[in-house]
Amino acid sequence: MRASFGLGLVVVAVASTAFAHKPTxxxxxxxxxxxxxxxxxxxxxHRSGGVAPMSLLTYKEAFPWGVSIKNEVLDLAMPPWFxxxxxxxxxxxxxxSAKEMDTIVDWCLGGSPEGETPVGTSPSSYxxxxxxxxxxxxxxxxxxxxxxxxxxxxxxxxFETGLAEPVYLRALxxxxxxxxxxRSATITIRFGGRKQTIATWIPGQTPExxxxxxxxxxxxxxxxGLELHYKKTWLDEGSSVEDRSAVAIYxxxxxxxxxxxxxxxxxxSAHTLEADAELVALxxxxxxxxxxxxxxxVRPDGSRxxxxxxxxxxxxxxRKYWLVKPIALPAGSRVEVTATAPEGATPVVxxxxxx
Amino acid sequence: xxxxRIVMFLAFATVQALPATAKPQQHESAPTLAWTCPLHRExxxxxxxxxxxxxxxxxxxxxxxxxxxxxHAVVSEDAAGACPICQRDLYLIxxxxxxxCPMHPEETSHEEGECSICHMALVASTSTRPHxxxxxxxxxxxxxxxxxxxxxxxxxxxxxxxxxxxxxxFSEPMNAKDFKGRAVLKEVFDTETKQTRELVAYxxxxxxxxxxxxxxxxxxxxxxxxxxxxxxERNGKFERFDFIFAELSEDLEVVTDATAVSxxxxxxxENPNGIARAIADRNVLVRELVTSGAxxxxxxxxxxxxxxxxxxxxxxxxxPLETRQELQWAVxxxxxxxxxxxxxxxxxxxxxxxxxxxxxxxxxxxIQSVFR
Ligand SMILES: [Zn+2]
Numbered sequence: 261m262r263a264s265f266g267l268g269l270v271v272v273a274v275a276s277t278a279f280a281h282k283p284t285x286x287x288x289x290x291x292x293x294x295x296x297x298x299x300x301x302x303x304x305x306h307r308s309g310g311v312a313p314m315s316l317l318t319y320k321e322a323f324p325w326g327v328s329i330k331n332e333v334l335d336l337a338m339p340p341w342f343x344x345x346x347x348x349x350x351x352x353x354x355x356x357s358a359k360e361m362d363t364i365v366d367w368c369l370g371g372s373p374e375g376e377t378p379v380g381t382s383p384s385s386y387x388x389x390x391x392x393x394x395x396x397x398x399x400x401x402x403x404x405x406x407x408x409x410x411x412x413x414x415x416x417x418x419f420e421t422g423l424a425e426p427v428y429l430r431a432l433x434x435x436x437x438x439x440x441x442x443r444s445a446t447i448t449i450r451f452g453g454r455k456q457t458i459a460t461w462i463p464g465q466t467p468e469x470x471x472x473x474x475x476x477x478x479x480x481x482x483x484x485g486l487e488l489h490y491k492k493t494w495l496d497e498g499s500s501v502e503d504r505s506a507v508a509i510y511x512x513x514x515x516x517x518x519x520x521x522x523x524x525x526x527x528x529s530a531h532t533l534e535a536d537a538e539l540v541a542l543x544x545x546x547x548x549x550x551x552x553x554x555x556x557x558v559r560p561d562g563s564r565x566x567x568x569x570x571x572x573x574x575x576x577x578x579r580k581y582w583l584v585k586p587i588a589l590p591a592g593s594r595v596e597v598t599a600t601a602p603e604g605a606t607p608v609v610x611x612x613x614x615x
Numbered sequence: 616x617x618x619x620r621i622v623m624f625l626a627f628a629t630v631q632a633l634p635a636t637a638k639p640q641q642h643e644s645a646p647t648l649a650w651t652c653p654l655h656r657e658x659x660x661x662x663x664x665x666x667x668x669x670x671x672x673x674x675x676x677x678x679x680x681x682x683x684x685x686x687h688a689v690v691s692e693d694a695a696g697a698c699p700i701c702q703r704d705l706y707l708i709x710x711x712x713x714x715x716c717p718m719h720p721e722e723t724s725h726e727e728g729e730c731s732i733c734h735m736a737l738v739a740s741t742s743t744r745p746h747x748x749x750x751x752x753x754x755x756x757x758x759x760x761x762x763x764x765x766x767x768x769x770x771x772x773x774x775x776x777x778x779x780x781x782x783x784x785f786s787e788p789m790n791a792k793d794f795k796g797r798a799v800l801k802e803v804f805d806t807e808t809k810q811t812r813e814l815v816a817y818x819x820x821x822x823x824x825x826x827x828x829x830x831x832x833x834x835x836x837x838x839x840x841x842x843x844x845x846x847x848e849r850n851g852k853f854e855r856f857d858f859i860f861a862e863l864s865e866d867l868e869v870v871t872d873a874t875a876v877s878x879x880x881x882x883x884x885e886n887p888n889g890i891a892r893a894i895a896d897r898n899v900l901v902r903e904l905v906t907s908g909a910x911x912x913x914x915x916x917x918x919x920x921x922x923x924x925x926x927x928x929x930x931x932x933x934x935p936l937e938t939r940q941e942l943q944w945a946v947x948x949x950x951x952x953x954x955x956x957x958x959x960x961x962x963x964x965x966x967x968x969x970x971x972x973x974x975x976x977x978x979x980x981x982i983q984s985v986f987r
Contacts, residue, residue, distance in 0.1 A: 327688070334958070
């Protein structure tokens with residue numbers, strides 16, 4: 261009997277029951293309860309060829325990760341969405357609901373059963389440019405090579421726009437060339453000796469256009485900067501990977517009339533509005549181990565409103581939070597930022613205002 | 616409480632599926648034939664016979680040894696070393712090998728062969744034997760170490776004597792001589808240096824046969840609070856386990872009864888105020904268990920409270936607009952805190968349990984402020 265399983269005869273595909281630890285039986289199954297959550301909340305990164313080191317879109321791929329999924333979800337580390345539900349309402353919310361969190365953890369600890377009738381486990385289609393064909397595509401002129409010895413790096417490059425006249429930006433989008441190593445991208449514009457971050461991209465992000473009739477002015481002399489954060493997962497360690505990413509630019513045909521401006525607010529420098537304005541989006545930039553960042557507005561009448569609170573934000577996932585309903589602010593309103601952070605770490609919140 | 620917990624263990628001995636993943640691995644150690652129970656996969660015997668738990672006839676199975684990570688079960692290596700994902704030490708585990716038809720997953724065998732339906736060759740996959748037994752073996756309190764691998768049971772068998780038994784992830788006893796530790800009776804936390812200073816501690820010494828670590832801890836009053844600090848890896852951190860003994864431990868292995876049935880059903884009140892009250896009731900129980908140090912029992916009322924909170928979620932739409940976001944947050948915080956209490960209670964770490972309980976209590980308070 262044993263002889264037929266001699267050395268090397270058995271090629272084993274490794275998978276296991278993930279050390280089912282807590283003896284709880286779960287009533288949830290992968291096919292019925294878990295797949296829909298993973299597809300909606302994790303699949304943009306955890307799919308084959310995605311930025312994450314493993315796909316979670318089939319039972320076989322997902323269930324050996326049970327312990328780790330439970331840990332990441334309870335740590336609020338995954339999915340990377342750090343906005344506190346109590347404040348503000350944002351588009352494309354990517355956080356887990358209470359029910360989703362509970363379902364996932366229960367399944368992870370309760371034996372991780374597959375369930376009957378596999379649902380269509382083909383990942384939903386990922387459209388090239390969800391906002392449609394861009395007016396302009398800025399392609400990296402040459403591939404960036406992350407060699408075998410490098411696991412992480414930040415690269416900056418500049419595109420000259422060669423504009424003949426000023427243009428009005430409607431939206432920006434980004435497409436990674438090698439989705440398995442591009443963690444995030446930051447798009448800046450530079451002119452008049454100033455560099456301003458206007459957009460960020462992280463995997464799975466839904467691109468967002470400015471509200472109708474609003475645009476961002478790009479002067480003739482401006483350069484577009486692209487900052488790329490490359491990081492390999494353990495799967496790619498030791499191998500060389502090439503990336504050639506692209507930035508998509510969407511433009512208005514003519515001056516839309518109302519312009520967007522971005523102001524920087526930190527805990528030591530608030531921003532006071534000189535004229536009435538509409539607040540459309542907030543882009544926090546953090547570094548280090550930060551417990552919380554809060555952005556608030558104080559109106560001239562002294563009333564205070566919390567716009568956004570990030571809880572344990574991870575700097576690896578810079579995300580712009582777009583308000584579902586832009587907030588109208590009268591002149592004299594003050595936007596403030598407070599942070600619970602170790603000394604030296606100073607979060608910046610970039611606020612998009614339309615006036 | 617104890618009986619409730621044991622009943623739950625049995626109800627949950629589940630049979631695990633045996634899938635394959637994309638990373639085929641070949642192992643140098645030859646697979647061997649063993650016998651397991653179709654219902655209790657954690658049973659592995661070297662000979663044919665009956666399941667010690669349910670007396671069913673054992674079925675043949677193929678097992679092999681591999682090195683794996685306690686967190687990352689995808690890892691299966693031929694030799695000891697570090698996990699390629701998280702750098703933790705790998706541990707030797709026994710994997711079960713099954714052969715299944717790629718088209719007809721119900722067609723499985725412990726031998727190579729072909730599918731009786733479509734005649735395709737069966738494909739091998741492995742699974743780890745489930746570990747589902749957190750029952751104390753010596754009448755003490757049973758905790759899991761933060762490495763997700765080691766387990767420790769503390770007992771207070773006679774006045775002034777503390778013992779710690781060590782187990783691996785499959786509840787198999789480990790040799791106490793391979794571990795170092797001390798029993799701490801008194802310590803202070805210095806808020807300025809953020810350091811804990813031990814004032815009274817006794818060494819934990821291995822018994823001659825390596826069955827346990829033991830410390831003489833002075834006087835024999837009851838109840839007794841003892842914190843074991845044990846090092847699992849050479850140069851590793853000393854992990855803490857907080858024990859409270861209300862009485863002397865009796866060295867009885869818990870006898871499991873295979874006919875025991877599932878835990879009680881939770882009745883969810885119909886209206887949100889009723890649910891909120893039921894949550895508050897659970898909070899009282901959780902607080903009592905947290906303060907009395909009954910770590911391994913906290914999860915019962917805590918998980919019930921989070922089930923109630925999840926049921927409350929469907930009522931949020933009907934609550935006043937200005938309270939909805941707050942409630943949404945509170946329900947999620949309660950769910951998260953309850954699972955953390957479950958986790959940390961298992962680890963027997965009082966500091967972590969207290970922190971999770973603060974979150975839990977804050978969430979309950981918020982819910983109370985809306986539904987009274
Ligand atoms: Zn690992």
